[in-house]
Structure formats: C-alpha cells, structure tokens
Amino acid sequence: MNKVVAFLFGLVCFSSQSFAATVPKPYVPDEPVVVVKSKPVVKPAVKPVAKPVVKKVAAVKKTVKKTVKKTTKKPVSVAKAGKVKPLSATKTTKPATKLALNSTQRLNKYSRTQKKVKSRQLAKNAGHKSASISSRAHAPVKSSLAANTPPARVNTIPMTSGSPFLDSNAALIMNANTGRMVYGKNAARRTPIASITKLMTAMVVLDAKLSMDQPITITNADVDRVKRSSSRLEIGTTLSRYDTMWLALMSSENRAAHSLARTYPGGKGAFIAAMNRKARALGMRNTVFYDSTGLNKNNTSTAADLALMVQAAYRYPQIRQLSTSTEHDIISASGRQLHYQNSNALVREGAWDIELSKTGYIKEAGRCLVMVADVQNKPMVMVFLNAGAPSGRINDARNLKSWLERQPVKQLG
Incomplete structure (x- = not known):
C-alpha cells in the first residue's frame, strides 16, 4: 500500500514540473521605451500573447514573479495587448519625455544661455548710454548766414574704417x-x-x-x-x-x-x-x-x-x-x-x-x-x-x- 501511494505522489510531482516548464513567458523589454517629444517614436506592433489557461498553482506564480524581477530594473505591468508601460502608482518613476544631456550638450546649452543674457545686457546698457555729441542736427547752415545765427549742431560720428593714424589725441x-x-x-x-x-x-x-x-x-x-x-x-x-x-x-x-x-x-x-x-x-x-x-x-x-x-x-x-x-x-x-x-x-x-x-x-x-x-x-x-x-x-x-x-x-x- 505504501508503495502505491509513493508512486502516485511521484507521478503528480512529475506532471506538475512538466506542465510548469511548458508555460509561455510574457514579453518583457530590456529597458522602458523612451519617448522624445520632438520626434515621436512609433512603437512596433507586438503580437499579442495569448493567455494560457493555467491552473492556479502556487509554484507557477512564484516562477513568473522571479522571472520578471530578474529581467527588469523597474516594475512594469503587462497590458492586455502585450504593451509595456511604467506603473503609474510608482512615485519615483519619472515620465520618460526627455533624453539626459551629456556634459558637452550641457556646456553648449550653458554657452547659448550666457550669450543670450549678455546680448540682452549689452542692449540694455546701450539704451542707457547717451553720446555726448549726438542729436545735434539743425537746419543746414550756409556761410552767407548772419553771424549771430546759431550754427548747425554736429551729428553722430559714423564709422571711419580705413582712416589714417593721427598724432593728435x-x-x-x-x-x-x-x-x-x-x-x-x-x-x-x-x-x-x-x-x-x-x-x-x-x-x-x-x-x-x-x-x-x-x-x-x-x-x-x-x-x-x-x-x-x-x-x-x-x-x-x-x-x-x-x-x-x-x-x-x-x-x-x-x-x-x-x-x-x-x-x-x-x-x-x-x-x-x-x-x-x-x-x-x-x-x-x-x-x-x-x-x-x-x-x-x-x-x-x-x-x-x-x-x-x-x-x-x-x-x-x-x-x-x-x-x-x-x-x-x-x-x-x-x-x-x-x-x-x-x-x-x-x-x-x-x-x-x-x-x-x-x-x-x-x-x-x-x-x-x-x-x-x-x-x-x-x-x-x-x-x-x-x-x-x-x-x-x-x-x-x-x-x-x-x-x-x-x-x-x-x-x-
């Protein structure tokens, strides 16, 4: 009698292990899919994974959980169509909307920002400065005018490229x-x-x-x-x-x-x-x-x-x-x-x-x-x-x- 019970128990264990080995594993990517705002990425179509009819066996659940933990660094959920998305309930997971900038990109971005700030500052300073010999335009004056007529005020000095060197200060x-x-x-x-x-x-x-x-x-x-x-x-x-x-x-x-x-x-x-x-x-x-x-x-x-x-x-x-x-x-x-x-x-x-x-x-x-x-x-x-x-x-x-x-x-x- 004892031999018969032992034989049946061994047969059940063997059948359970064989069945668990045949259960298909769900698709899990190596990294979460990154979405860039400027260039939307079209996600490739993934064939839906058919749901196997599985009996609620404690050993199968444990095996699936262990497999998911080993293959992903972040917790993911499996949608009905087989698509993967970050769990919304996880507070530490940030929306993957921008790529991280490397050191060169950060330096370029900083340089562009500094140039913009400097340009605005120069424009502001130029607006506050007043040339001591500007805005002096009156009507044109001829030498035949009366001696007591106020002279025409001088205008702003233009650019003088190529002008000669002068000894006068x-x-x-x-x-x-x-x-x-x-x-x-x-x-x-x-x-x-x-x-x-x-x-x-x-x-x-x-x-x-x-x-x-x-x-x-x-x-x-x-x-x-x-x-x-x-x-x-x-x-x-x-x-x-x-x-x-x-x-x-x-x-x-x-x-x-x-x-x-x-x-x-x-x-x-x-x-x-x-x-x-x-x-x-x-x-x-x-x-x-x-x-x-x-x-x-x-x-x-x-x-x-x-x-x-x-x-x-x-x-x-x-x-x-x-x-x-x-x-x-x-x-x-x-x-x-x-x-x-x-x-x-x-x-x-x-x-x-x-x-x-x-x-x-x-x-x-x-x-x-x-x-x-x-x-x-x-x-x-x-x-x-x-x-x-x-x-x-x-x-x-x-x-x-x-x-x-x-x-x-x-x-x-």
Missing part, C-alpha cells in the same frame, strides 16, 4: 554748411585749447560792433605773466582795433588778444563773461574761458565743441579774411617795421584752399590746429588737438585731407 572733421560729422577721434574729450581761444575773442569783438578804426595802445597790462611768453609787440605801440585783431588771428599775438579784451566796454571781466555767454549760445556745453589769449590752461573745450565754434566763426567775413592772410606789416612804438606771418604752415604754402585758420600751443594743450578747408568743393571743418610733435598737427591735416578726397562725395555731407 583728439580730432574731428565736419561739413561746415550741414554739420555732418565725417570723422572723429576722442571728440568728446575735454582738453586745454591754447590760442584756439582767439577765434572766440574775435567773435565777441565783432558782435559788440565796436569801431574797428579805434586806436588801441599796448600797455604793461598786456604783458604775459602766466607763461611769460615773448612778444615783438612793444609796449606803447598803437594800432587800430582792426590791425590788433589781425595780429591776434593771423600770427596768434598774445598782447594783441589781451588788449582787445582790456579795451572792451566793461573791461576784461565783461569780455570773459561775453565769451562764455557766446559759448553757451553756440551749444558749447563742455567749454569754459578764463582769458582772451588761451595762455590760461583752464580754457578748456572738446573737439566737438570747437567744431561748433569754428562753424560759427566761418560766418564772419572779417575772421575768414584775417585768419587766412599770409603776412602783415606794422610800425612799432620805436618806429621799426615789423613783418608778421601766418602761424599755419599750410596757409603760408598756399597749396590748399583754406577759408579759416587758427593755431594754438601751450605745454598743457600740445599742438592744436583748427581750419575750414575746401575738400571736393565742400567746406570741411578740421579740428586737431594735443598733437605731440611740432609737425604732428600739420601731418594729421594732410593725411586726413588725402583720406577725405578718397571718400564718396555724398559721405562729406
């Missing part, structure tokens, strides 16, 4: 009639202007409509005690106001310029006040005058402001005539005949068509030069400040004139 080129700026270098930098001051001195004298034939005698008060510069104009020499202004403009005679301020109605103080009022009226916001000669280093301005002053002086026929004359003779107090020449070598040479000129020099200002010269039949204001070498301002003028002659005419305004 500041420079500016502008059309005298239209105010169009063609070239600029440190045009807003404030610097002493030396005897360029004398252009303003001449304008204030002419604006006062004083008699140009009135005699002016050089006195000890006109001697330079600031720079202790020499002068051939002897004390006691008497000249007409016209001749005195002639020497001040043509050969930058300091005693002559000082005597023009001294003999002004109200004296030197009233004259200096009139100079600064004139500067404000011309829009010279970065300019101040302390004397009529330019020997005072506190007479300061910018190339942009001086372009306005030259443009205004260009309207005075007397200033154009006297500042561009090549020579002039006077009789000194001792009876000697003194021969004066223009301080601008370009005027003396006579090769240029120069309609206005003024030079200047003190140690603090360097070599300075302002002119109105005809280039391609257009009157061009030229301002050169703080050149180092004695010939620096002249060479700068020649180089820039050659450069202007190569530009299209429309670029010169």
Whole structure:
C-alpha cells in the first residue's frame, strides 16, 4: 500500500514540473521605451500573447514573479495587448519625455544661455548710454548766414574704417554748411585749447560792433605773466582795433588778444563773461574761458565743441579774411617795421584752399590746429588737438585731407 501511494505522489510531482516548464513567458523589454517629444517614436506592433489557461498553482506564480524581477530594473505591468508601460502608482518613476544631456550638450546649452543674457545686457546698457555729441542736427547752415545765427549742431560720428593714424589725441572733421560729422577721434574729450581761444575773442569783438578804426595802445597790462611768453609787440605801440585783431588771428599775438579784451566796454571781466555767454549760445556745453589769449590752461573745450565754434566763426567775413592772410606789416612804438606771418604752415604754402585758420600751443594743450578747408568743393571743418610733435598737427591735416578726397562725395555731407 505504501508503495502505491509513493508512486502516485511521484507521478503528480512529475506532471506538475512538466506542465510548469511548458508555460509561455510574457514579453518583457530590456529597458522602458523612451519617448522624445520632438520626434515621436512609433512603437512596433507586438503580437499579442495569448493567455494560457493555467491552473492556479502556487509554484507557477512564484516562477513568473522571479522571472520578471530578474529581467527588469523597474516594475512594469503587462497590458492586455502585450504593451509595456511604467506603473503609474510608482512615485519615483519619472515620465520618460526627455533624453539626459551629456556634459558637452550641457556646456553648449550653458554657452547659448550666457550669450543670450549678455546680448540682452549689452542692449540694455546701450539704451542707457547717451553720446555726448549726438542729436545735434539743425537746419543746414550756409556761410552767407548772419553771424549771430546759431550754427548747425554736429551729428553722430559714423564709422571711419580705413582712416589714417593721427598724432593728435583728439580730432574731428565736419561739413561746415550741414554739420555732418565725417570723422572723429576722442571728440568728446575735454582738453586745454591754447590760442584756439582767439577765434572766440574775435567773435565777441565783432558782435559788440565796436569801431574797428579805434586806436588801441599796448600797455604793461598786456604783458604775459602766466607763461611769460615773448612778444615783438612793444609796449606803447598803437594800432587800430582792426590791425590788433589781425595780429591776434593771423600770427596768434598774445598782447594783441589781451588788449582787445582790456579795451572792451566793461573791461576784461565783461569780455570773459561775453565769451562764455557766446559759448553757451553756440551749444558749447563742455567749454569754459578764463582769458582772451588761451595762455590760461583752464580754457578748456572738446573737439566737438570747437567744431561748433569754428562753424560759427566761418560766418564772419572779417575772421575768414584775417585768419587766412599770409603776412602783415606794422610800425612799432620805436618806429621799426615789423613783418608778421601766418602761424599755419599750410596757409603760408598756399597749396590748399583754406577759408579759416587758427593755431594754438601751450605745454598743457600740445599742438592744436583748427581750419575750414575746401575738400571736393565742400567746406570741411578740421579740428586737431594735443598733437605731440611740432609737425604732428600739420601731418594729421594732410593725411586726413588725402583720406577725405578718397571718400564718396555724398559721405562729406
């Protein structure tokens, strides 16, 4: 009897193991399917796995569970059609909507972000910055306009690719009639202007409509005690106001310029006040005058402001005539005949068509030069400040004139 029971028990066990071995295993992928938003992935059709009719045997359930755990790292569920999806109940499982970025991709993304931020910051800063010599456009000005007409304000300086190297620390080129700026270098930098001051001195004298034939005698008060510069104009020499202004403009005679301020109605103080009022009226916001000669280093301005002053002086026929004359003779107090020449070598040479000129020099200002010269039949204001070498301002003028002659005419305004 015992042998029969043992035989039957062994037969049942053998049948169960054989049946479990024939149960088909469900399809389980190696990794969860990744879905990319930009390129939807079409999931391949999977043949449905037929449900086997399985008896509820504890051994079969254990075998299936062990197989699933070994083949997958994340828990999955088997859908009716055999598709696999992450379990929604698992909180730690994130939706697989984006691929992880490697280090190169992260670096590229960071670089793109930084470029965008920097571009926005630069645009913001550019919006807050205000050019000190911008938005200065008035109606076009002709040289035939009245002397007291405000000059055209200069416009923003355009790009000047290919322009020559200059010895001057500041420079500016502008059309005298239209105010169009063609070239600029440190045009807003404030610097002493030396005897360029004398252009303003001449304008204030002419604006006062004083008699140009009135005699002016050089006195000890006109001697330079600031720079202790020499002068051939002897004390006691008497000249007409016209001749005195002639020497001040043509050969930058300091005693002559000082005597023009001294003999002004109200004296030197009233004259200096009139100079600064004139500067404000011309829009010279970065300019101040302390004397009529330019020997005072506190007479300061910018190339942009001086372009306005030259443009205004260009309207005075007397200033154009006297500042561009090549020579002039006077009789000194001792009876000697003194021969004066223009301080601008370009005027003396006579090769240029120069309609206005003024030079200047003190140690603090360097070599300075302002002119109105005809280039391609257009009157061009030229301002050169703080050149180092004695010939620096002249060479700068020649180089820039050659450069202007190569530009299209429309670029010169």
